[in-house]
Amino acid sequence: MLNIIPSFSLHSLKPTGGISVNVDGEGQNPPGDSVTLENEVLKRWRDLDIIDRLLEHNKGNEYFRFLEGPPTANAAPGIHHVFARTVKDTVCRHRNMKGFYVPRMGGWDCHGLPVELSVERKLGIENKDQIEEYGIEPFIKQCRESVFTHIDLWSRLTERMGYVLDLKDPYITMKDSYIESVWWSLKEIWKKGLLTEGHQIVPFCPRCGTSLSSHEVAQGYKEVEDPSIFIKFKAASRENTYLLAWTTTPWTLISNVALAVNPDEFYLRIAYKGQEMILAEKRAHELLKEGEYEVIQRITGSDLEGMSYEPLYNFIEPEKPAHFITTADFVTMEDGTGIVHIAPAFGEDDYQVGMRYDLPFVQAVHPNGTFKEEVTPWKGMFVKDADELIIRDLDERGLLEGVHMYSHQYPFCWRCDTPLLYYARRSVFIRMSELRRNLMDNNEKINWYPSNIKRGRFGNFLEEVKDWNLSRERYWGTPLPLWRCRNGHEHVIGSRDEIRELTGKDDIPELHRPYVDRITFPCSECGEEMKRVDYVIDCWYDSGSAFFASLHYPFENREEFERQFPRDYIAEGIDQTRGWFYSLLAVSTAVFDEPSYKNVICHALVLDGEGKKMSKSKGNVVD
Ligand SMILES: [Zn+2]
Ligand SMILES: [Zn+2]
Structure with a gap:
């Protein structure tokens, strides 16, 4: 039987007075203190x-x-x-x-x-x-x-x-x-x-230049303050009439291509401060004081579908019809105005609306998180840093109806913050x-x-x-073993033997980039060259x-x-x-x-x- 508890006398377990800082030095502490004891046991x-x-x-x-x-x-x-x-x-x-x-x-x-x-x-x-x-x-x-x-x-x-x-x-x-x-x-x-x-x-993550998985994102939420703004989108065919929308990401307004309303909720056309405004009935009750506005018309969200408005920005010309009202079930009456701004490049819900209405895909932002050249006043600027300038610009043009700071949970890169x-x-x-x-x-x-x-x-x-x-989209990781030809046929390699079978040789020093990037072989379906899809994996x-x-x-x-x-x-x-x-x-x-x-x-x-x-x-x- 193995004696796994080293024997020592009770005397040696007595606590000593001070805290010793010399935890690693052997034999330099008075006999009987905890550090000496630890070293004795380890030995x-x-x-x-x-x-x-x-x-x-x-x-x-x-x-x-x-x-x-x-x-x-x-x-x-x-x-x-x-x-x-x-x-x-x-x-x-x-x-x-x-x-x-x-x-x-x-x-x-x-x-x-x-x-x-x-x-x-x-x-x-x-x-x-x-x-x-x-x-x-x-x-x-x-x-x-x-x-x-x-x-x-x-x-x-x-x-x-x-x-x-x-x-x-x-x-x-x-x-x-x-x-x-x-x-x-x-x-x-x-x-x-x-x-x-x-x-x-x-x-x-714009700094790391790669996407993250949802469980990685779940590890990096922080409470932050962001501006939330009420913006007026001018109706295209109607003088002095505005659609009141709300967003917490002003920088995405550059890529706006549509607005969304809830088809089953009621909306009001109101007279407010000398202009006509459209917003959800339930939100009007929340946001505006009684007597501050006058109801002109009560309609459903689906009545608004298809109505055109003037874009806030024209930096990037959309390649398809855009800037009209769509309907979507995810538009809630919990916050905002019941009118949601849609930028398919930047949100899952937005993307779905974009697919449904065949909306153009306006991407005004580089993968590193800065605005592209076309966005002349803010080009090269990190998008979140541009929020304040965009808000000021909208204000100067009379398109801002209100700003308040809004604290919410926002995800940060779990590695670089x-x-x-x-x-x-x-x-x-x-x-x-x-x-x-x-x-x-x-x-x-x-x-x-x-x-x-x-x-x-x-x-x-x-x-x-x-x-x-x-x-x-990085370098140091298990390479994704997915190969593809230009006709879209795919193959996944599952072993070293398979590399040999497919290429007829075994000259890869290790299963890492850039070596595996050099593995090519003919497609079994069309004969074209199969190349690795150059990701590494999570x-x-x-x-x-x-x-x-x-x-x-x-x-x-x-x-x-x-x-x-x-x-x-x-x-x-x-x-x-x-x-x-x-x-x-x-x-x-x-x-x-x-x-x-x-x-x-x-x-x-x-x-x-x-x-x-x-x-x-x-x-x-x-x-
Ligand atoms: Zn990062
Ligand atoms: Zn092929």
Whole structure:
């Protein structure tokens, strides 16, 4: 029997007076203090090889199947990791002592924007153009080198807190074997018809130059104050008559192509301050004082459909008929005026209206979030910075009916803290919305602690689940294994062997950009050249694949995978309900239609002095 509790005398547990700052120095503290004691214990564990023996303990017995969530090793660990790891360790040790064999493979999350951002900073690079100039190959080499900058700190933390974890043979998401497993799973998803590319409204970080997934967005909401304005759109065929609309994003007015009203609500034409104004009846009661206006006519929203108005701005000439009233059910009587301004390039609802009415697509904004050349007065300006100037311009032209500051939740990039914009972009999606039922059924098989998360925070998220925006217009990540010819035929490569079969050679040094970008082969349907669709994938998909990719399944370890699926236990902070808890369930549902874990402990977060969540990217961690 293994003696896992080192023996020490009661005397050595006595607390000492002062706090020692010399936590790492050995033998420099008075004997009997906690630091000396800790060092003694660590030495004893090292001498007796305790961690390795615990990892082997009960081998041959029944498994307790734990999965370690992979941290990114390019940032230093903080005190919040100690807490999280204690929760993991306690349960695993208990099961181990109860006679179970508990493999505990360590893991490292290596891809994605966090790594790219740190390399950009190091190289003094500010945008994607500069990365292309620098070269993708040297850039990803830098990324690979930077991944393990802080691995010694992580190893030291692991040892010092006595966390039993196998760091000798960890899974590493940037290794070819891991990527190959991820490719295999994406091919499975593609074969089911769940991987599609389309023009969709996606949350987009103008600084990082890429779109984000909805679960990434869910992590970065902040309360902000934005201007909300009432704007007067002049009716085209009627003198001195205005349609009163409301918006919280004045910068999107440049791309306005229509207005929307609710077809089933009543609207009023009123005399107000010497002019005629049209707005929803219910909103008029809210916004205007009695006696301040006189009702001229009461009509329904559908009566207004098709009515033309004069555009506020003519910087970009629309290529199709525009600037008329449309009807849409999403127009509510909760706020605003009951008349919504429509810019299909910048909102999901707007986009749908645009499709229904065949509206033109006016995009006045560059992917980096600045106005295009055509928008002469504000060209090159970050759109949100232009809000104030646009408001002033409308005011000077007598088209502004009111401004007030409005505080609401607005999404920011979870990595670089830039306000996100909603853009129509081409993106590759996993159609998770089609798997909503399966996700919810699989969630029913999971035991959550605390139990209210299951149908609350997590269940609610699943009920509203959106398609997973998988593609990132970036460099350092698992390349999306999707190839396409110019006739639109598609092929997904699912293994290294398949590259050999299709190209007749195997000269790719690794499964990363730019090497995989060079793989071409003839289309099996039309013979044209197949080229890779040059995205990398969301790094949350990488970590969500850990339950099989860590074993290089299905290329190796098939039996071991069977033994370890599904995992018995995972534990992370509550912020992972939209992060790893979700991506693990999403990948296993899409590929295996089973949950990948059976029990989950969802613990509270460690906050900083201001009550904010400790996080590497915010730099507010305590070492
Ligand atoms: Zn960003
Ligand atoms: Zn083809």
